[in-house]
Amino acid sequence: MTSDIDILVLAEATGSFHGEEIEILKEVLESYRTKPDKDYSLIESRKEGRLAGFAIFGRTPMTRFAWDVYWIAVDPSFQRRGIGRELLDAVEKAVLADGDRAVLRVETSGTESYAGVRRFYDAAGYERAGTIRDFYAPGDDFCLYAKEVRR
Numbered sequence: 001m002t003s004d005i006d007i008l009v010l011a012e013a014t015g016s017f018h019g020e021e022i023e024i025l026k027e028v029l030e031s032y033r034t035k036p037d038k039d040y041s042l043i044e045s046r047k048e049g050r051l052a053g054f055a056i057f058g059r060t061p062m063t064r065f066a067w068d069v070y071w072i073a074v075d076p077s078f079q080r081r082g083i084g085r086e087l088l089d090a091v092e093k094a095v096l097a098d099g100d101r102a103v104l105r106v107e108t109s110g111t112e113s114y115a116g117v118r119r120f121y122d123a124a125g126y127e128r129a130g131t132i133r134d135f136y137a138p139g140d141d142f143c144l145y146a147k148e149v150r151r
């Protein structure tokens with residue numbers, strides 16, 4: 001099994017997450033290790049004998065079949081090889097184990113450096129469901145994406 005350190009190192013290596021986000025990821029992993037699949041579920045992708053990417057998702061509280069994809073990250077040396085898409089596909093399959101339909105929600109940044117991430121969600125069939133301007137910081141919008149999946 002992959003250690004939390006490997007996951008944290010990979011997340012840092014992407015350069016997409018700041019210190020506070022890495023601290024939160026650490027807490028999320030602790031919660032996952034204590035009670036797997038309670039609030040958070042983890043899917044890993046291993047290639048060439050090492051961690052290539054991971055996704056963390058969980059049920060959205062107070063909804064009937066909604067889920068949040070909290071984290072998805074692929075090691076930079078493995079990016080653009082279909083691993084992110086494989087991880088999202090695995091998340092979509094996992095949530096359907098619980099029911100015959102599910103709505104997935106993801107959020108990301110509207111800055112230019114996240115244009116590739118937004119294209120990644122577009123390409124995977126996620127719809128842009130909303131924007132909150134200057135949400136994270138001035139000039140850094142909150143972009144909401146959603147996708148409904150059925151068995």
Ligand SMILES: CC(C)(COP(=O)(O)OP(=O)(O)OC[C@H]1O[C@@H](n2cnc3c(N)ncnc32)[C@H](O)[C@@H]1OP(=O)(O)O)[C@@H](O)C(=O)NCCC(=O)NCCS
Pocket residue numbers: 014016072073074075078079080081082083084085086107108109115116117119120121123124
């Ligand atoms: C977003 C991320 C998970 C995508 O993983 P990936 O394995 O590189 O993506 P895939 O190879 O599965 O890409 C599937 C498709 O998405 C689109 N896509 C992915 N990355 C893209 C980019 N940087 N620019 C443009 N399109 C992109 C393409 O259509 C791609 O298909 P193609 O390569 O055949 O053109 C990865 O870039 C990553 O870890 N980024 C840093 C962490 C992060 O920002 N996570 C999201 C937080 S909200």
